[in-house]
Amino acid sequence: MPPPGNRSSMSTRAIVKSQFEVAADLIELEDHLRRIFLMPFRTVAVEVPVRLDNGDIGVFRGYRIQHNGARGPCKGGVRYHPDADEQEVLGLATTMTWKTALLDIPFGGAKGGVQVDPRSLSEREYEAVTRSFINRIAIVLGPYRDIPAPDMGTNQQVMAWMLDEFSKRRGYTPASVTGKPVSLGGSLGREEATGRGVSYVMQEYAQDFGIPLEGGRAVIQGFGNVGAHLATFLHEMGTKVIAVSDIDGALYNDRGLDVPALFRHAYRDRRPVPEFSDGDRIENQQLWDIPCDWLIPAALGGVINKEQNVHTVNCKVVVEAANSPVTPIADKILEERGIVVLPDFLVNAGGVVVSYFEWVQNLQQHPWSLDQVNRELLVRMQRSYRNVRDIVKEREVTWRTAAYMIALDRVAEAERLRGHR
Ligand code: NAD
Numbered sequence: 241m242p243p244p245g246n247r248s249s250m251s252t253r254a255i256v257k258s259q260f261e262v263a264a265d266l267i268e269l270e271d272h273l274r275r276i277f278l279m280p281f282r283t284v285a286v287e288v289p290v291r292l293d294n295g296d297i298g299v300f301r302g303y304r305i306q307h308n309g310a311r312g313p314c315k316g317g318v319r320y321h322p323d324a325d326e327q328e329v330l331g332l333a334t335t336m337t338w339k340t341a342l343l344d345i346p347f348g349g350a351k352g353g354v355q356v357d358p359r360s361l362s363e364r365e366y367e368a369v370t371r372s373f374i375n376r377i378a379i380v381l382g383p384y385r386d387i388p389a390p391d392m393g394t395n396q397q398v399m400a401w402m403l404d405e406f407s408k409r410r411g412y413t414p415a416s417v418t419g420k421p422v423s424l425g426g427s428l429g430r431e432e433a434t435g436r437g438v439s440y441v442m443q444e445y446a447q448d449f450g451i452p453l454e455g456g457r458a459v460i461q462g463f464g465n466v467g468a469h470l471a472t473f474l475h476e477m478g479t480k481v482i483a484v485s486d487i488d489g490a491l492y493n494d495r496g497l498d499v500p501a502l503f504r505h506a507y508r509d510r511r512p513v514p515e516f517s518d519g520d521r522i523e524n525q526q527l528w529d530i531p532c533d534w535l536i537p538a539a540l541g542g543v544i545n546k547e548q549n550v551h552t553v554n555c556k557v558v559v560e561a562a563n564s565p566v567t568p569i570a571d572k573i574l575e576e577r578g579i580v581v582l583p584d585f586l587v588n589a590g591g592v593v594v595s596y597f598e599w600v601q602n603l604q605q606h607p608w609s610l611d612q613v614n615r616e617l618l619v620r621m622q623r624s625y626r627n628v629r630d631i632v633k634e635r636e637v638t639w640r641t642a643a644y645m646i647a648l649d650r651v652a653e654a655e656r657l658r659g660h661r
Contacts, residue, residue, distance in 0.1 A: 246525055246549065247323075248542035248567045252331030255542065258568040260334070263644030266637070272660075273652050277337075280330055281314075281348075282306045286376040288354055290368040300356045300369060301325075304377040306386055307333040307349040310654035313384050314350035315340055315592060317391030317419075318398070320369070324353030328541070332391075332563055336592070338647035339585035343624050345596040350386050352377070358393040370398050374405040381406060383415035383603065389595050390419040392464065392539075396431065400424050415602035418595035427598035429613035430591075435469025436614065437590015438561045439477065440621040441582060442534065448629065449580075451556055454478035457532040459555070461485050461524075462539030466561050466588065468507035470538060475499035483522070483530050486539075489514030490527045528553050537565035544570045553579070560584040575638060583640035585647070586628055593620050 257278060264274055288300040303326055306314040316336040319329070329351045337349030354373055358366060380386055390399055399420045406416045414425035422428060429436070446453045456479045460467045463486045471481045480496030486506065491497060491513055498518045506513045514521045528535070528549040535555035537543050541564035544550055550570040558566060558574060558581045566574065566581055574581055594617055601607050631642035 246528075246543045246545075247540055248545035248547060248570075250542055250545070250567050251327040252541045252564045253327040253334070254331075255564045255567055256331040256334050259571075259640060259644060260648075263641050263648050266635075266641065267645055267648055267652075269648060269652060273655055276655065277308065277334075277648075277651070280305045280307045280333060281309060282380065283326070283330070284377050284380055285326065286373070288369060288372045288376065290365060290372050292365055293362050298365075300354050302352070302354040302373045302376065303329045304352045304380060304386070304388075305329050305333040305350060306380065307351075308337040308651060309348035310651055310658055311341060311348055312346035313348065313382075314386040315347035315389070315595065316350040316352070317389045317591075318352035318354070318373075318394050318402075319391040320354050320356050320358045320393030320398075322355055322357050323540075324355050329353040331541070335563055335585050337651060338644060339589050339592055341647040341650040342585055342628075342643055343589045343593055343620055344650070345593060345620075347387075347592070347596065351391070352388055366398070367401050370401040371405045374402050378406055378409055381416060382410070383413060383599070387415070387595075387599060388417050389591070390465065395419075395465070396421045396426065399426070415599050418598040419591075420598070425598075425602050427594055427601055427608065427613060428610040429617070430594045430598055431465070432469040432472075433594035433613075433617060434466045434561070434588050434591035435471075436473055437593065437617060437621050438466070438470045438536070438559060438587050439473035440590070440618055441587050441625050442474075442559060443477070444622060444625045444629075445557065445582060451533055456480070456534060457482050458534040458536060459483045459527060459530050459532045460536045460538055460561075461527055461543060462537065462562065463502075463506050463513050464539070466591075467536070467538035468503055470536065470561060471497075471499050472503055479534070482532060483527055484513060485524050485527050486513040488512035490522045490524050491516060491519040492522045492526075492530065493519035525549070530554065533557065534559055537562045539565075541565055542567055544574075546570055546573065550574060555579060557582060560587050563588065571638070571640065581638065581640060583643050586624055586639070586643050589624065590617055590621060593617055
């Protein structure tokens with residue numbers, strides 16, 4: 241039986257390892273560096289005990305995994321999800337190393353996870369899990385060591401609790417966490433940065449390859465931070481968002497959904513997508529077969545796979561807004577079918593880029609305007625996109641492999657220069 245949510249049984253770590261090996265062979269990476277990059281620098285595994293509202297003590301498993309810090313302090317989000325086990329968190333931490341290198345920001349890669357369904361927690365329990373988790377991992381965190389941010393199941397409020405817990409131990413340290421509310425030192429534009437960055441990459445690709453966004457058709461899995469903001473930017477650019485889903489179900493409207501109203505309903509008011517009045521309710525797995533130009537997974541890993549849907553997806557481009565949504569076999573099949581896959585650590589890098597801007601603003605105690613944030617985000621996303629596109633053309637490799645080649649080269653160079661005695 242495959243795991244729920246259409247996910248492949250292949251772990252995120254196995255997906256990332258297989259992708260890495262293709263590029264490592266092409267750039268003839270030394271054996272000792274392959275070995276270093278296939279393992280984390282440090283894994284912290286903790287039990288997170290919390291007093292539940294019914295008086296019991298709940299205990300949840302948590303991880304902070306630092307994959308590589310050759311290019312700067314480790315950086316990566318914290319995910320609250322029942323599937324956030326060691327293999328998933330390590331895969332995601334590894335992807336952060338490649339992402340920060342590809343975008344050329346001075347960070348390494350890390351990720352955190354707590355194996356809990358946040359929807360099962362009251363607000364008080366949610367806060368207690370966060371404080372207990374930070375207490376147990378604080379020893380490996382810090383603005384020049386490892387800086388958490390939001391990911392699935394966490395948000396600005398969670399980052400505010402993390403900052404408060406960390407600052408209790410070390411004094412006021414805004415640069416210790418990014419993705420904070422603006423009133424606590426967060427950056428303007430951070431909340432929507434990942435979705436905005438995805439739209440910038442799509443704009444570039446649309447111009448280069450003649451698949452216009454205006455009038456084009458997009459399908460999005462996931463309507464959380466990334467999916468909901470991306471849908472809004474696409475809608476503003478004249479793209480028809482014809483289907484979206486969340487964990488509760490999916491909605492379809494061939495004329496294009498009313499995105500601003502859906503954003504208020506599902507994102508702002510946190511109500512299930514399928515309870516929105518406009519559009520036909522469909523099953524989650526039906527989403528993948530809808531004919532469209534842009535198919536955008538923006539939720540879980542491993543959702544486009546051979547077992548369930550890769551032979552029937554019906555789009556021109558798969559845009560990996562989520563991390564590791566396409567398995568390696570599915571990747572190959574999509575390539576054979578002539579469907580381009582724009583890879584996760586290019587596409588969804590907008591969040592960590594603006595997290596970097598937030599860290600800079602905190603260290604300098606000098607806030608930027610929204611205009612400056614978006615302008616500098618655009619420059620970095622465009623530059624990285626064009627670097628990858630040029631390698632795709634020169635070396636005749638996939639977009640994913642090209643992105644890996646650039647990132648691996650940069651991290652390998654840093655490792656070599658730091659030296660190993
Ligand atoms: P989120 O928790 O805000 O939203 C996740 C969305 O996915 C929700 O709408 C949820 O209902 C939906 N979902 C969960 N399981 C589903 C299922 N089985 N079928 C359909 N929908 C399902 O998370 P997010 O921050 O938007 O992150 C989404 C993805 O983007 C993750 O892969 C994450 O790693 C990646 N990402 C996020 C950021 C960021 O800044 N938040 C940055 C880079 C990458």
